[in-house]
Amino acid sequence: MDVATIMQNSHRDSRWQLSTRLVHAGERLAAAPGLPTVHPISMSNTYVAPPEVMDEILGGAPGYTYGRHHNPTVDALTHAMAGLEEGEAALAYASGMAAIHAALAAMELGPGDALLLSRDLYGASLNLVDQLLCPLGIQAETADLTDLAAVEALLSRLRPRAMLFELISNPLLRILDGPALTELAHRYGARVIVDNTFTTPLLARPLTYGADLVVHSATKYLGGHGDAIGGILVTRPEFYETLYRQQKLLGTILGPFEAWLIHRGLKTLDLRFRRQCQNAQKLAVRLADGDHFLAVHYPALPSHPESGRLSTFFPGGEAGAVVTLELDGGKERVFRFLKALQLVVPATTVGDVYTLALYPAMASHRSQSPAERRAMGITDGMVRIAVGIEALEDIAQDILQAASA
Numbered sequence: 001m002d003v004a005t006i007m008q009n010s011h012r013d014s015r016w017q018l019s020t021r022l023v024h025a026g027e028r029l030a031a032a033p034g035l036p037t038v039h040p041i042s043m044s045n046t047y048v049a050p051p052e053v054m055d056e057i058l059g060g061a062p063g064y065t066y067g068r069h070h071n072p073t074v075d076a077l078t079h080a081m082a083g084l085e086e087g088e089a090a091l092a093y094a095s096g097m098a099a100i101h102a103a104l105a106a107m108e109l110g111p112g113d114a115l116l117l118s119r120d121l122y123g124a125s126l127n128l129v130d131q132l133l134c135p136l137g138i139q140a141e142t143a144d145l146t147d148l149a150a151v152e153a154l155l156s157r158l159r160p161r162a163m164l165f166e167l168i169s170n171p172l173l174r175i176l177d178g179p180a181l182t183e184l185a186h187r188y189g190a191r192v193i194v195d196n197t198f199t200t201p202l203l204a205r206p207l208t209y210g211a212d213l214v215v216h217s218a219t220k221y222l223g224g225h226g227d228a229i230g231g232i233l234v235t236r237p238e239f240y241e242t243l244y245r246q247q248k249l250l251g252t253i254l255g256p257f258e259a260w261l262i263h264r265g266l267k268t269l270d271l272r273f274r275r276q277c278q279n280a281q282k283l284a285v286r287l288a289d290g291d292h293f294l295a296v297h298y299p300a301l302p303s304h305p306e307s308g309r310l311s312t313f314f315p316g317g318e319a320g321a322v323v324t325l326e327l328d329g330g331k332e333r334v335f336r337f338l339k340a341l342q343l344v345v346p347a348t349t350v351g352d353v354y355t356l357a358l359y360p361a362m363a364s365h366r367s368q369s370p371a372e373r374r375a376m377g378i379t380d381g382m383v384r385i386a387v388g389i390e391a392l393e394d395i396a397q398d399i400l401q402a403a404s405a
């Protein structure tokens with residue numbers, strides 16, 4: 001800062017007593033030229049501006065007034081995400097679930113309206129619809145969305161307002177044909193919401209083929225380091241006004257520190273995610289070769305139902321960074337496996353730099369009854385491995401020794 005600006009700032013405070021200066025000193029200083037290279041964390045819940053300017057901002061002009069409406073650090077992240085997803089507008093939420101809720105709320109569903117959901121959606125997304133929307137008279141149906149003929153029949157019968165799906169399902173890793181589903185849904189007047197968490201913008205950008213809203217749990221690959229919880233929603237201006245109005249009312253905006261962490265995570269997403277996908281592919285091949293597991297699920301394995309069309313879905317050759325294993329046995333066997341792990345972290349998430357193991361029957365699909373899980377193809381011996389960036393050999397060795405425990 002130049003001397004003139006320093007003098008100007010210190011003279012500003014000198015007329016007040018020490019107790020007053022302690023409260024105000026150092027704040028709202030005249031800015032000196034020079035932009036920070038990295039967008040700073042803006043920890044302020046209000047903003048000051050001349051009343052005429054404040055009046056304009058509160059009336060909809062760009063600018064900052066109150067942290068529940070907008071925050072510069074959050075805006076830096078949403079700007080980045082809108083560009084990466086090739087959308088026009090993005091919002092950031094306190095969690096992925098808050099983003100999914102926002103996407104559904106933007107559909108302005110009323111009693112008698114219907115929703116079509118992928119059968120193997122993330123468990124909490126199914127619970128959200130079941131526990132918050134169905135009691136309001138909204139009808140929700142789940143279906144296997146890999147069967148396009150059945151989807152068309154369902155769309156024609158149900159006439160849903162919206163369809164929600166993930167492109168790589170969890171934990172069975174089935175791959176959905178996003179462009180075909182979007183085209184079908186639109187033909188029957190349904191909006192399309194895609195949860196792009198497992199695919200990231202590196203494998204899929206659903207807005208480019210016409211999806212209406214894309215949501216992310218930014219807690220996963222986008223943040224990537226196991227520290228922040230957050231959600232992102234990317235869309236077109238058509239939905240933005242409703243979403244922004246609802247976010248302001250509900251106060252679901254992401255905090256600035258989390259926004260900063262997730263924005264920093266984006267910088268290495270390409271390096272981390274590609275390495276994770278390569279590790280996952282090699283790990284799946286390695287684990288499928290032998291009799292340690294009843295089954296190994298990974299989209300690039302020849303045994304996977306969509307392996308033949310993989311290059312159509314993901315032309316880059318990567319097929320996600322999750323491998324699902326089936327142990328011979330139930331809960332006790334899985335607990336023994338989880339306790340024997342020495343490197344792989346048994347924790348309920350995906351997308352971190354370190355490899356993680358999750359037991360779907362206990363965690364992500366805990367709210368589904370055993371019968372519901374069986375209908376979804378989720379067995380009691382199933383373990384989901386979210387592959388990290390460690391050396392492949394160390395990950396493989398740890399899983400193999402735990403499987404022999």
Ligand code: PLP
Pocket residue numbers: 095096097098122124166170195197198216217218219220229230231349350
């Ligand atoms: N969508 C998917 C695919 C997820 O796996 C998760 C969390 O595991 C969520 C949404 C919810 O995200 P969050 O935990 O950030 O609320």
